[in-house]
Amino acid sequence: xxxxxxxxxxxxxxxxxxxxxxxxxxxxxxxxxxxxxxxxxxxxxxxxxxxxxxxxxxxxxxxxxxxxxxxxxxxxxxxxxxxxxxxxxxxxxxxxxxxxxxxxxxxxxxxxxxxxxxxxxxxxxxxx
Numbered sequence: 001x002x003x004x005x006x007x008x009x010x011x012x013x014x015x016x017x018x019x020x021x022x023x024x025x026x027x028x029x030x031x032x033x034x035x036x037x038x039x040x041x042x043x044x045x046x047x048x049x050x051x052x053x054x055x056x057x058x059x060x061x062x063x064x065x066x067x068x069x070x071x072x073x074x075x076x077x078x079x080x081x082x083x084x085x086x087x088x089x090x091x092x093x094x095x096x097x098x099x100x101x102x103x104x105x106x107x108x109x110x111x112x113x114x115x116x117x118x119x120x121x122x123x124x125x126x127x128x
Contacts, residue, residue, distance in 0.1 A: 043072035
């Protein structure tokens with residue numbers, strides 16, 4: 001997949017994770033029916049901000065308490081939905097898209113980009 005050129009490390013198992021600062025990066029094993037609920041369950045499980053891909057949906061949730069503000073994101077999928085029809089007999093409640101993360105010395109920001117009708121906007125530019 002050319003991941004080495006992009007300096008992306010492949011995680012072998014769904015339970016593998018990496019922590020970068022206060023953000024947990026994982027594929028995930030938790031799944032919930034509604035978009036955003038998987039993100040919420042991961043936030044509750046790990047207690048840190050989490051970005052996961054297991055649900056194949058876009059969604060996010062946030063929590064602020066005495067420890068500060070944390071967030072959790074479901075990171076869409078980039079699969080071909082024609083293939084998804086072969087894997088599932090019913091309608092798959094999946095969305096195409098991706099997320100990108102800005103890291104700063106004191107925080108990070110997750111930006112989610114849904115791909116709708118083959119188009120998305122990122123960094124102020126529309127892509128087709």
